[in-house]
Amino acid sequence: MDVLFSHLLxxxxxxxxxxxxxxxxxxxxxxxxxxxxxxxxxxVLFRLVCPFSFQSIFSLIPLDNQPVLLExxxxxxxxxxxxxxPVDQTLNHSLTGPVLxxxxxxxxSDPLDVVLDIGKYVWLFGIAVLLMYSIVTxxxxxxxxxxxxxxxxxxxxxxxxxxxxxxxxxxxxxxxPAGLGEHERxxxxxxxxIHIRRLDHIIKPIAxxxxxxxxxxPLVWIAFxxxxxxxxxxxxxxxxxxMGSGIKKDYSISLLSLSTGxxxxxxxxxxxxxxxxxxxxxxxLSYKKPAFWVVIVAMIAVAALSVGLMSNPKPSSLTVEDxxxxxxxxxxxxxxxxxxxxxxxxxxKITKFEKIAEVGGLLSSPLEIWSxxxxxxxxxxxKVTLPVGMNAIDGLITExxxxxxxxxxxxxxxxxxxxxxxxxxxxNDMTSKAGQEMALxxxxxxxxxxxxxxxxxxxxxxKFPLSTGETSQLLLSQPVVQGDTGIWxxxxxxDTNGNEYYxxxxxxxxxxxxxxxxxxxxxxxxxxxxxDPLQVAVQYIKDELxxxxxxxxxxxxxxxxxxxxxxxxxxxxLGYISNLGMKDDTxxxxxxxxxxxxxxxxxxxxKITPAExxxxxxxxNKYTYKDLYKVIDETQYSIVDIENKGDLRTASKQQFIxxxxxxxxxxxxxxxxxxxxxxxxxxxxxx
Numbered sequence: 001m002d003v004l005f006s007h008l009l010x011x012x013x014x015x016x017x018x019x020x021x022x023x024x025x026x027x028x029x030x031x032x033x034x035x036x037x038x039x040x041x042x043x044v045l046f047r048l049v050c051p052f053s054f055q056s057i058f059s060l061i062p063l064d065n066q067p068v069l070l071e072x073x074x075x076x077x078x079x080x081x082x083x084x085x086p087v088d089q090t091l092n093h094s095l096t097g098p099v100l101x102x103x104x105x106x107x108x109s110d111p112l113d114v115v116l117d118i119g120k121y122v123w124l125f126g127i128a129v130l131l132m133y134s135i136v137t138x139x140x141x142x143x144x145x146x147x148x149x150x151x152x153x154x155x156x157x158x159x160x161x162x163x164x165x166x167x168x169x170x171x172x173x174x175x176x177p178a179g180l181g182e183h184e185r186x187x188x189x190x191x192x193x194i195h196i197r198r199l200d201h202i203i204k205p206i207a208x209x210x211x212x213x214x215x216x217x218p219l220v221w222i223a224f225x226x227x228x229x230x231x232x233x234x235x236x237x238x239x240x241x242x243m244g245s246g247i248k249k250d251y252s253i254s255l256l257s258l259s260t261g262x263x264x265x266x267x268x269x270x271x272x273x274x275x276x277x278x279x280x281x282x283x284x285l286s287y288k289k290p291a292f293w294v295v296i297v298a299m300i301a302v303a304a305l306s307v308g309l310m311s312n313p314k315p316s317s318l319t320v321e322d323x324x325x326x327x328x329x330x331x332x333x334x335x336x337x338x339x340x341x342x343x344x345x346x347x348x349k350i351t352k353f354e355k356i357a358e359v360g361g362l363l364s365s366p367l368e369i370w371s372x373x374x375x376x377x378x379x380x381x382x383k384v385t386l387p388v389g390m391n392a393i394d395g396l397i398t399e400x401x402x403x404x405x406x407x408x409x410x411x412x413x414x415x416x417x418x419x420x421x422x423x424x425x426x427x428n429d430m431t432s433k434a435g436q437e438m439a440l441x442x443x444x445x446x447x448x449x450x451x452x453x454x455x456x457x458x459x460x461x462x463k464f465p466l467s468t469g470e471t472s473q474l475l476l477s478q479p480v481v482q483g484d485t486g487i488w489x490x491x492x493x494x495d496t497n498g499n500e501y502y503x504x505x506x507x508x509x510x511x512x513x514x515x516x517x518x519x520x521x522x523x524x525x526x527x528x529x530x531x532d533p534l535q536v537a538v539q540y541i542k543d544e545l546x547x548x549x550x551x552x553x554x555x556x557x558x559x560x561x562x563x564x565x566x567x568x569x570x571x572x573x574l575g576y577i578s579n580l581g582m583k584d585d586t587x588x589x590x591x592x593x594x595x596x597x598x599x600x601x602x603x604x605x606x607k608i609t610p611a612e613x614x615x616x617x618x619x620x621n622k623y624t625y626k627d628l629y630k631v632i633d634e635t636q637y638s639i640v641d642i643e644n645k646g647d648l649r650t651a652s653k654q655q656f657i658x659x660x661x662x663x664x665x666x667x668x669x670x671x672x673x674x675x676x677x678x679x680x681x682x683x684x685x686x687x
Contacts, residue, residue: 015219053310053311053312059312203231233279372405409443460476460558475494497568596613597616619669629679
């Protein structure tokens, strides 16, 4: 939905530019038949409906009027800092691979994302209101027209009608006021029949539907009004051309007599009648059959203008080196304009720029990865305070910090490179073909250029506990063959903070080739364990994540989809809460383990005897540190209701804090529920 809304805003932006040019062209064409002005509105319709177009050197669309919300070509990737406990250190080696963080809705790192998110729902609400209005008014009009009497075929008469009009899409009918004179009737019928022959009764509702989608753009409403006006004027001119110039006076008198001073079409988008009587009469009386050369010139002008407005400009012939230089210049601007900057860059130099990989199969055209190294010389190095990812070597600033060197990603369109964005060498394994491919997939998914699903078909979601007590989940897929004979692989896994990790096969061939080889081996009777999704999950958790786990600890969903995996798993941790205040959104949490006599193996390993468990349980506090967690306004609190059989009751944050203050020392044991990096619930544990 976010990508759709962004596309819509870009189409509306381009459409606004086209509308302005069509309005200007309409003024220049005021002396030629109105059918040419009417035809130009088809270009506006095309721009407001189609998210794509063709390229042309004759395009009149500015190059800088291209989509700006879908791709951000900034050099730094926004990072969302989390205040939750770190994942167990045994996972560190797996966290260095490709990871995609999905920020929680409560803590968006970009204000523009918040504005777009709100705007998306306002936009949908506006569409719903307009569509509801259209349905209600159309049904009301349909009921009011039931007394109309048929005259012939699709022509009806009715007492009390203010103006003639056409109503209907698939079987349009012409409705006339009763009592029209013979001449009046012939002119009006000719006008309405021209509407039907030209399919105006279909064009008008389609145009109104486009207005409903772009209702927030005032230029679209203006375009709809002017298009309706040109539709009527061109119809009048067609009537005069058919019946001769001698009817101008009588035709104008007929329009004047039918004028009511108000628009009939406003009652329903499926019905349109006569309006703008003054403008139509003026146009009828001044209409003259155009000279042949005028028509030819007008046709050429409209055709040329249509091509210019429907086509996109061909991108400038920038080379990858040009894009690299622009990238460096953007970084210079970013450094100099930061509030902590007190220096100027006096010189810059690209020291290395080379293609390190070319990967096909992800988009319609191959992708290239180029490694970039550069040096920036400040006027005074002593004044420089470097941001994360930058450091200084011999008085020169370079981008080669913990995130690594910048890697520019390019796609090709008509042999011209198109800059897509930047990834970092330190965040991805770029030493193998599989690593390069996976880095690009993560990048493209983050940009919305690839779906959030690597392999379509069968999926399994397996939830498993980390040694920290948190819950994570794996998404397993069948990458080659679907069904009982297909091997399974871990497509990705997600922790309780919403971070997604992408396993990269340990191979130097493309990932598809790697899994095809495994499938062939399985078909030959090798690696039977790859046919069992649970076994694949256990093996991955043990070998890659370093977590001790058994099949019994796993919970598998056999009917899962990739969309189900998007829901972050919820973790429930047991421990003691401290330092929670009304003005604070964070607290300290001392995580513990709750053991009962049923946990015999665990008790044996810890050398805990039943004698140490007089109440039937043992609280193991195995950590010396406390973790920091965050609450939100929607966090739910529950405490023991002593007066009601000791059951839990819902409490406010203030009541929960007051309850904790009654205890000295550690206080009561609590279970906290965590999802997407925040605490969704805190409940006192019942013993």
